Amino acid sequence: MVTSPKPIREEAELATGPCKVALVGFGTVGRSVARILTSRNSQDLQLTHVFNRNVDRKRADWVQNGVQWTQDFDDVLNSDVDVVVELVGGLEPAGEWVGHSLKSGKSVVTANKQLIARRGPELLQLARANGLHLLYGASVAGGIPVLLGLQEGLGGDRIHRISGILNGTCNYILSQIENAHISFAEALEQAQAKGFAEANASEDIDGYDARAKLTILARTALNAGLEPEQVATRSIREVEEIDFAYAHDLGCTIRQISRAEVKDKTLFAGVQPALVPQASALARVTGSQNVIVSAGEFGGETVFSGHGAGGDPTAVAVVSDLLWLSRNRHSRVAAEAKPTSDLSISGDFKTAHYVRFKVADKPGILAALANVFSRHEINVDAVLQQAGHSKAALPFVITLEPCRVEKLHQALAEIRKLEFHVAPPVDMPILT
Amino acid sequence: MVTSPKPIREEAELATGPCKVALVGFGTVGRSVARILTSRNSQDLQLTHVFNRNVDRKRADWVQNGVQWTQDFDDVLNSDVDVVVELVGGLEPAGEWVGHSLKSGKSVVTANKQLIARRGPELLQLARANGLHLLYGASVAGGIPVLLGLQEGLGGDRIHRISGILNGTCNYILSQIENAHISFAEALEQAQAKGFAEANASEDIDGYDARAKLTILARTALNAGLEPEQVATRSIREVEEIDFAYAHDLGCTIRQISRAEVKDKTLFAGVQPALVPQASALARVTGSQNVIVSAGEFGGETVFSGHGAGGDPTAVAVVSDLLWLSRNRHSRVAAEAKPTSDLSISGDFKTAHYVRFKVADKPGILAALANVFSRHEINVDAVLQQAGHSKAALPFVITLEPCRVEKLHQALAEIRKLEFHVAPPVDMPILT
Numbered sequence: 001m002v003t004s005p006k007p008i009r010e011e012a013e014l015a016t017g018p019c020k021v022a023l024v025g026f027g028t029v030g031r032s033v034a035r036i037l038t039s040r041n042s043q044d045l046q047l048t049h050v051f052n053r054n055v056d057r058k059r060a061d062w063v064q065n066g067v068q069w070t071q072d073f074d075d076v077l078n079s080d081v082d083v084v085v086e087l088v089g090g091l092e093p094a095g096e097w098v099g100h101s102l103k104s105g106k107s108v109v110t111a112n113k114q115l116i117a118r119r120g121p122e123l124l125q126l127a128r129a130n131g132l133h134l135l136y137g138a139s140v141a142g143g144i145p146v147l148l149g150l151q152e153g154l155g156g157d158r159i160h161r162i163s164g165i166l167n168g169t170c171n172y173i174l175s176q177i178e179n180a181h182i183s184f185a186e187a188l189e190q191a192q193a194k195g196f197a198e199a200n201a202s203e204d205i206d207g208y209d210a211r212a213k214l215t216i217l218a219r220t221a222l223n224a225g226l227e228p229e230q231v232a233t234r235s236i237r238e239v240e241e242i243d244f245a246y247a248h249d250l251g252c253t254i255r256q257i258s259r260a261e262v263k264d265k266t267l268f269a270g271v272q273p274a275l276v277p278q279a280s281a282l283a284r285v286t287g288s289q290n291v292i293v294s295a296g297e298f299g300g301e302t303v304f305s306g307h308g309a310g311g312d313p314t315a316v317a318v319v320s321d322l323l324w325l326s327r328n329r330h331s332r333v334a335a336e337a338k339p340t341s342d343l344s345i346s347g348d349f350k351t352a353h354y355v356r357f358k359v360a361d362k363p364g365i366l367a368a369l370a371n372v373f374s375r376h377e378i379n380v381d382a383v384l385q386q387a388g389h390s391k392a393a394l395p396f397v398i399t400l401e402p403c404r405v406e407k408l409h410q411a412l413a414e415i416r417k418l419e420f421h422v423a424p425p426v427d428m429p430i431l432t
Numbered sequence: 433m434v435t436s437p438k439p440i441r442e443e444a445e446l447a448t449g450p451c452k453v454a455l456v457g458f459g460t461v462g463r464s465v466a467r468i469l470t471s472r473n474s475q476d477l478q479l480t481h482v483f484n485r486n487v488d489r490k491r492a493d494w495v496q497n498g499v500q501w502t503q504d505f506d507d508v509l510n511s512d513v514d515v516v517v518e519l520v521g522g523l524e525p526a527g528e529w530v531g532h533s534l535k536s537g538k539s540v541v542t543a544n545k546q547l548i549a550r551r552g553p554e555l556l557q558l559a560r561a562n563g564l565h566l567l568y569g570a571s572v573a574g575g576i577p578v579l580l581g582l583q584e585g586l587g588g589d590r591i592h593r594i595s596g597i598l599n600g601t602c603n604y605i606l607s608q609i610e611n612a613h614i615s616f617a618e619a620l621e622q623a624q625a626k627g628f629a630e631a632n633a634s635e636d637i638d639g640y641d642a643r644a645k646l647t648i649l650a651r652t653a654l655n656a657g658l659e660p661e662q663v664a665t666r667s668i669r670e671v672e673e674i675d676f677a678y679a680h681d682l683g684c685t686i687r688q689i690s691r692a693e694v695k696d697k698t699l700f701a702g703v704q705p706a707l708v709p710q711a712s713a714l715a716r717v718t719g720s721q722n723v724i725v726s727a728g729e730f731g732g733e734t735v736f737s738g739h740g741a742g743g744d745p746t747a748v749a750v751v752s753d754l755l756w757l758s759r760n761r762h763s764r765v766a767a768e769a770k771p772t773s774d775l776s777i778s779g780d781f782k783t784a785h786y787v788r789f790k791v792a793d794k795p796g797i798l799a800a801l802a803n804v805f806s807r808h809e810i811n812v813d814a815v816l817q818q819a820g821h822s823k824a825a826l827p828f829v830i831t832l833e834p835c836r837v838e839k840l841h842q843a844l845a846e847i848r849k850l851e852f853h854v855a856p857p858v859d860m861p862i863l864t
Contacts, residue, residue: 032730036588036589036730137585142731143586143589143728143730143731143732143734144585144734145580145581145584145585145586145734148577148580148581148584148585149577149580149581149585149736152577152580152584152752152755152756153569153576153577153580153581153749153752154575154577154748154752155751155752155755155756156468156747156748156749156750156751156752156753156754156755157575157748157751157752281716281737284716296575296748298464298468298575298744298745298747298748299574299575299738299739299744299745299748300575300738300739300744300745301738301739302575302576302577302736302737302738302739303735303736303737303738304581304734304735304736305713305734305735306731306732306733306734306735307731307732307733307734312730312731312732313730313731313732315588315730316586316588316589316728316730316731317585317588318588319587319588319589320584320585320586320587320588320589321588322588323584323587323588324584324587328760328763330763331760331762331763
């Protein structure tokens with residue numbers, strides 16, 4: 001049922017001039033947004049305010065005259081802007097500012113994945129209650145119009161699975177370990193030197209950035225009431241160069257994969273390093289690009305890829321949302337889509353597994369491992385051992401037939417107690 | 433400037449119930465649409481009419497009771513349906529029915545690429561004049577939400593190039609010549625046996641289907657006033673298995689590529705077989721899938737791929753349009769986007785070229801060819817000749833540095849008159 005929200009303005013008051021825009025945050029993305037708005041010189045969008053802390057050091061002479069530069073957020077709230085573009089990031093004060101903006105009759109466009117992942121449903125509700133729009137196309141995969149594609153373009157399908165590469169930093173690091181034959185630490189250092197890694201590298205490499213994006217995608221595409229903490233999340237820190245050598249032997253590569261799937265009334269959601277076939281869309285994304293693959297009951301697989309981060313691509317998503325808003329700001333706000341309520345949430349995917357051991361070699365190791373897996377009713381698929389490694393720290397791999405992750409981890413807990421390990425075993429799902 | 437169209441209904445009359453839908457055409461796509469609508473059992477869309485010639489042989493018992501089956505189009509026009517879904521295809525009578533529907537106050541959703549390519553702007557104008565919507569997301573690339581992605585999702589960018597694989601039949605045929613090592617004629621026969629090739633195979637293989645889609649994409653993404661006849665269009669009939677062998681030597685494969693690019697106030701538009709790098713997104717699309725790559729000034733390259741044809745994927749696009757309409761049917765109709773008026777249109781791309789000869793071998797052939805190219809100021813890049821072919825019909829390839837197509841064709845017109853040819857030379861662009 002379409003319900004009519006309380007209109008904040010009467011029809012007669014509807015503005016017909018350009019949509020007035022306040023930029024809140026004038027960093028890399030903010031400057032790109034201003035540059036695009038300036039270069040469009042459009043009749044439908046007018047930049048009227050730029051807010052930033054210590055705004056004087058931000059002031060840019062290429063921004064048109066008449067724009068008010070301010071470091072007092074109340075100047076934005078008390079103005080007649082139609083839309084506030086929040087580009088500050090983080091939960092607070094961004095969340096407070098978004099809330100105040102909506103309560104003051106201003107629609108909001110944001111690129112803030114953490115805020116939307118944590119408080120999206122509540123803020124959308126607030127926007128609806130005020131007959132306003134809250135748009136966040138830039139919060140996932142930057143310039144790739146995947147949220148719109150899933151919500152509107154594939155709205156007629158029943159999507160049951162999404163998987164993707166949502167963090168360009170991890171993709172860069174893993175690609176570098178693979179292609180430049182360097183260690184994780186060296187690849188991370190390179191990424192930081194090139195400015196790919198965000199201020200807190202843990203956000204990226206430990207999966208918190210990707211899980212926020214996956215949360216938003218799952219809500220949009222799978223209509224699932226997911227919270228970021230419910231996503232089974234694992235770091236890529238354990239991945240070594242040797243793992244790529246073995247992955248290649250299996251026709252695969254290793255990527256940080258975010259995935260969510262609805263099966264038997266359960267939503268499985270996870271972010272972790274995984275083996276993916278080299279011929280798959282997930283493996284082919286290079287450098288800092290992003291890709292999202294959706295699978296629908298009627299439309300099958302659809303792939304979206306492109307630049308998932310960076311000032312300009314993210315600004316494209318912001319300006320696209322602004323243009324949509326300028327055309328639709330007086331249209332009825334869509335009713336809330338109630339998330340499917342009977343889904344339980346789990347990270348306990350059933351998949352094939354790759355387990356890499358590093359051992360001080362001696363007779364009987366394989367028998368001991370096979371014995372534990374057998375007791376846990378896990379079937380060994382293959383054993384891979386490349387020549388040329390030291391017997392003192394011998395890396396080899398066991399692949400396992402599909403089983404639940406938790407079952408595997410129970411077996412690995414036992415295996416870790418065995419005495420021949422030089423390093424703890426590393427396990428990753430093999431996605432097909 | 434946003435202009436307000438004449439509203440066809442007063443605000444007070446606005447229906448708030450479900451959006452009533454008439455299906456016009458109950459073939460593969462129509463049945464899929466009905467099936468999705470039936471399985472959604474949604475509150476917002478209600479199938480009320482199915483129109484088809486000789487409707488009695490089409491009647492399906494799984495369609496809910498209460499739907500009126502008719503072979504008289506006036507039953508649709510005189511009903512209270514909100515939207516007519518045109519799935520008849522072809523220019524007439526589909527065009528007449530779409531026009532009558534819009535004049536009778538009914539919005540239209542269509543999958544008809546030929547109609548939209550030829551009469552889209554005029555029919556959109558008619559829809560706008562009546563305050564109605566004409567949506568055609570299903571007309572290009574079936575289930576891939578690329579029109580929406582380009583128009584709305586990347587609306588904030590300035591897109592200057594689109595290229596893609598828009599015809600699954602050609603992609604299947606070329607893939608089969610490449611992988612099954614069969615002739616064009618055999619591959620076409622297979623495609624027809626499998627039901628991939630449309631009734632008139634020429635539509636597909638000679639590029640008319642793809643050029644209609646490219647026309648619609650170029651209007652949407654490049655804001656260009658393009659007509660299908662202005663697209664430089666070449667058949668894939670000349671491509672032979674030997675061309676794949678040489679393409680592979682160049683790190684490429686051969687695909688039917690549709691592309692449009694704005695450069696120096698000229699819109700270049702073409703549909704033709706071309707060499708594309710094996711590592712590119714265009715090369716990786718297999719079987720009957722479609723892909724579209726857009727390039728924007730700010731967002732860089734964005735890739736959309738998936739199922740571009742078939743009943744269910746096309747129906748997903750239709751139902752997605754219907755859902756959009758059910759939410760937005762009373763919203764203001766967007767003002768006409770005036771196409772950029774100062775673009776001249778050309779098929780005379782500047783690219784590198786592949787030219788394959790088949791000759792009765794004798795001394796002096798290469799000198800003669802080099803001589804002609806030199807006189808036309810075209811630089812030869814490389815000469816490729818694989819061993820093991822008969823001297824009586826020797827295939828070899830010359831690659832040329834970038835030059836305009838027309839210049840090449842002038843040189844080839846001279847070359848064709850030389851006496852050593854066993855078959856006419858075949859030229860294709862090499863895209864990088």
